[in-house]
Amino acid sequence: MRKIRVLVVEDSMVFRNLLVQGLNQDRALEVVATASDPFEARDKIIEYRPDVMTLDIELPRMSGLEFLRKLMPQYPLPVVIISALSEKVFDAMKAGAVDFVAKPQVTEREQLRNFLCSELPVKIKVASTARVSRYKKPVAFAADQHLSVRSDIDIIAIGASTGGTEAIAEVIRDFSTDIPGTVIVQHMPPGFTEMYANRLDSQSRVKVKEAKNGDMVAPGQVLIAPGGSEHMSIVKVGDNYKVVLKKGEKVNGHCPSVDVLFNSVADVAGAHAIGIILTGMGGDGAKGLLKMQKNGARTIGQDEASCIVYGMPKVAYDLGAVMYQEKLSDIAKKTYTLLNQR
Structure with missing residues (x-):
C-alpha cells in the first residue's frame, strides 16, 4: 500500500524532529520533507509533491496563515494546522485548511505521546482523502430568509x-x-x-x-x-x-x-x-x-x-x-x- 507523503512545516527544530519521528512510526505515513518557513516549504512542495502538509501558524519570514492564503488558490493541498490555542486556526480553516490540532506541551509526555501516535496521524489520514481542489472564496449572506407561518419545529x-x-x-x-x-x-x-x-x-x-x-x-x-x-x-x-x-x-x-x-x-x-x-x-x-x-x-x-x-x-x-x-x-x-x- 502506498504511504501518505507528508511535508512538515515547523520552525522549532526540537518539535519538528519530534513530528518526524512520531509520524514515521505510523506504517501508513512517510515524512518526505520538512521546512522551517513558508519559503522553504514552497520549494519542498514543488520538489516532493506531498499528499498532506502539516503547518504551524506562527512561522518566521511569513506567517503560516499568510502562506496558506497564498498557497491554496494556486496549489490546493490538504493542510492540517498545528496550533496553540488561538482564533487564527479558524482564519486558517476559512483560507482552506482541512483540519487543525492543538499543539501539545512537549513536557507532558502522555499528552505528547497521544498527539504523535494517535491524534495527528488520524487527522493526516483523513486530510489525505479530503477534497481541496474547489478552493472557495468567502460567501456573503444570502437573501433574508424568514418564517412565513408559525412553525411546529421547536x-x-x-x-x-x-x-x-x-x-x-x-x-x-x-x-x-x-x-x-x-x-x-x-x-x-x-x-x-x-x-x-x-x-x-x-x-x-x-x-x-x-x-x-x-x-x-x-x-x-x-x-x-x-x-x-x-x-x-x-x-x-x-x-x-x-x-x-x-x-x-x-x-x-x-x-x-x-x-x-x-x-x-x-x-x-x-x-x-x-x-x-x-x-x-x-x-x-x-x-x-x-x-x-x-x-x-x-x-x-x-x-x-x-x-x-x-x-x-x-x-x-x-x-x-x-x-x-x-x-x-x-x-x-x-x-x-x-x-x-x-
Whole structure:
C-alpha cells in the first residue's frame, strides 16, 4: 500500500524532529520533507509533491496563515494546522485548511505521546482523502430568509466533523433571528469551541455561544457543545428544552458525540425537530439521525460534491436517515422551506 507523503512545516527544530519521528512510526505515513518557513516549504512542495502538509501558524519570514492564503488558490493541498490555542486556526480553516490540532506541551509526555501516535496521524489520514481542489472564496449572506407561518419545529440539531467549522458557519450565517433554537456538536479540541462560538456570534444575525450546563434552548440562539470530556444532550422542561452536559466515555470515538445529541433530540422533541448532518469522517451522528427521522423529525444531509469529507453524511444517507440531500449552500434555504411547511 502506498504511504501518505507528508511535508512538515515547523520552525522549532526540537518539535519538528519530534513530528518526524512520531509520524514515521505510523506504517501508513512517510515524512518526505520538512521546512522551517513558508519559503522553504514552497520549494519542498514543488520538489516532493506531498499528499498532506502539516503547518504551524506562527512561522518566521511569513506567517503560516499568510502562506496558506497564498498557497491554496494556486496549489490546493490538504493542510492540517498545528496550533496553540488561538482564533487564527479558524482564519486558517476559512483560507482552506482541512483540519487543525492543538499543539501539545512537549513536557507532558502522555499528552505528547497521544498527539504523535494517535491524534495527528488520524487527522493526516483523513486530510489525505479530503477534497481541496474547489478552493472557495468567502460567501456573503444570502437573501433574508424568514418564517412565513408559525412553525411546529421547536429545535434544530446539527452535527459535523472534518471541514465542519466552515460548513456550520455557512449555514448559520444564513439563519435569521426567527430560527428555532439550534444545538450543535462539532468535533473540536477543548478550548477552541468558545472562541469558535464567539467568532460565529460576531458574524451572524443569531446569537451564538458555547453551551453551558442548564442553558435553555431559545429561538434565535445557537448553542455549541464544548470540546472536551462532556457529552451534550437535550431534556424537556415543561414546554421548553434544556442542555445537559455530562462526562462520559467516547461514543464513535468522540466526546462530545453527535449521536448522543441526536438521540436525545429524537427522544424529547420527536416530530418537532430538524436534524442536519454535515461534512466529516466516520459515522458519528448517522444512527442518531435515523432515530430522529423514525421519530418524525425532518432530516437533511450535505451532499457529496460540497463535502470536504463525505463520511458522516454518506453513512447517514446509506442508512436511510437522510430525507433531503442538499449542497451546502442550499441547506439553510431547505431548512426554512421545511420550517414553513405545516
